[in-house]
Amino acid sequence: MPKRDVPPRWDRKMQQRLARGEAAALGELYDRFASLVHGLAHRVVGDEHAADGITRDVFAHVWEHPDSYDPKQGTLRSWIAALTNRLAVQRLRTTETAALARGGPGTPEDLERKVRHASVAARADYIVQSMPAPLRAALELAYFQRRDYHQTAVDLGVTDDEARRRLRLGLQLLATAHDTEAPGAPPGIGGAA
């Protein structure tokens, strides 16, 4: 996976159209990214209604501040995923803090653990969705279909060596979901490999 994907023309063009205030562009943006945004948000907060609200906030942010996306830093997709993760984690922390303040169970440390766990899980989902399809297919067979690497190789029509390589590389990418960023830095979703 390249360190920084070069943003395709579509990303720059979309940013210009949003900046121009074109409602049709907002619709297209939603159509392309809504299921990504909603899925990641749901993974963090685990609640349909809250995920709807985060989805609304993410698109509102992009629509109101299209210039805050810097194409030099990566794709629009990865930027939106990072923004989603940030807003979802914020919301989770707010609701959990409120629950704790009301005398709910757990300690502030439990809360931080939970928030961090949810954030890592969402990053992992994004990494799986964004990794090269051959790696994803290998993981899918080995993990979800419980095929061993030899059967995986046969299913994919590759050598045993190649199947082992794909499984290892796929997991190496996935493991970067655990990498922490410097505080304040934008969460480097997917680009941290």
Added chain:
Amino acid sequence: MTDEHRAANGPDGTPLVLEHHVLKSLLGAWALAACAPAEAEAVEEHLGDCGPCADEALRLREAVGLLHRPESLDLDPGLRTRVLDSCLERRPARIPVPEWAAGYDAETARLDALLQDFGDSEWHAPVRLRWYEADEASTRRTTVAGVIAHLLTVDGLVAVALGLDDPLGDVTPARPTPSDRTEAYWRAAHFPPTRSVRAPWREQSHALVRTVSFTGSGTGRMTVPYGDFELPLHDAMLDRAFECWVHAEDIAEAVDYPYDPPSGRHLHRMVDLAARMLPSVLEHRRLHGLAAPVERRLVAAGEPGRSLRLEIEGSGGGEWLIPLDSPAAKGSAEHEVAHVALDGAEFCRLAAGHVAPREAAAGQVGDREAIRDVLFAAASMSRM
């Protein structure tokens, strides 16, 4: 030694001996429990001696814990409108989507969401298109992908009128009508349509919404030729929204998915288009002997004439007075001779040719002939 342990040995009972680079290459498979038992044993043996491999093995094992069967969460189809409305409230659009194109925007997005998770079996599921021709129910068999190809080619009429590319390319239909264009497109393909038709259909529908947003008010007089007739651009976009919903229902039925009618706001405009078209359809049918001749009380243009009150119930409903004797006459409550009441979605299914005029669930009061004429005229507006 347990049985399990014995299985970890090579065929002759001795432990497998593998080189370091092989052991390292096995770490991913090992973490996923996707190695042969003997290999797993060899890897584990190695991890006791090799720090870097032990670190990586731990890291990869943890990564396996992050794998997660993606839940196929269907997005609430109503969320799109709510999200977009909330955005536009915070920052109004400088270039809005015209209200008459909003239905098309919403319906194409809804259909696209329905197609999202379709596999090959859904794309190739048989669909029977139904409409009325010469007051007879007509059908045509195709597949889900074939329906999308149909929408692509007929939406293409609007695209061509706006100066965009014709999805038919070099294919020339016998006549530039919706059905001829569709048949020509189906015929020209070497294979039956597949899921690959989704992207061009979606790209074109996005391009239409984008383009009409820019042409804006200047498009008031622009017309879209349909071969046998033409519609103002505004109405053509309503017609395409209507067709998109009707065929989305065909598809949903074919694959046994639930599918809701459009929002009241959009449904109202679709009903309004049909109600506005009814007088000239009635006139056309009269000229061809399909509707009762009028005892020609000549109605001067713009004057009130005999009328049928069309009452549409439910979300998006309303009342329309349909002048019966001439498209130029004005609908008039004083000259009301009949009253028909039916649900908005039912009326649209009638106009789509999915419900027989005689079987439409309609409350009816008054001149039976007038009612019959209007219900048949509504069904006759349907096409492939």
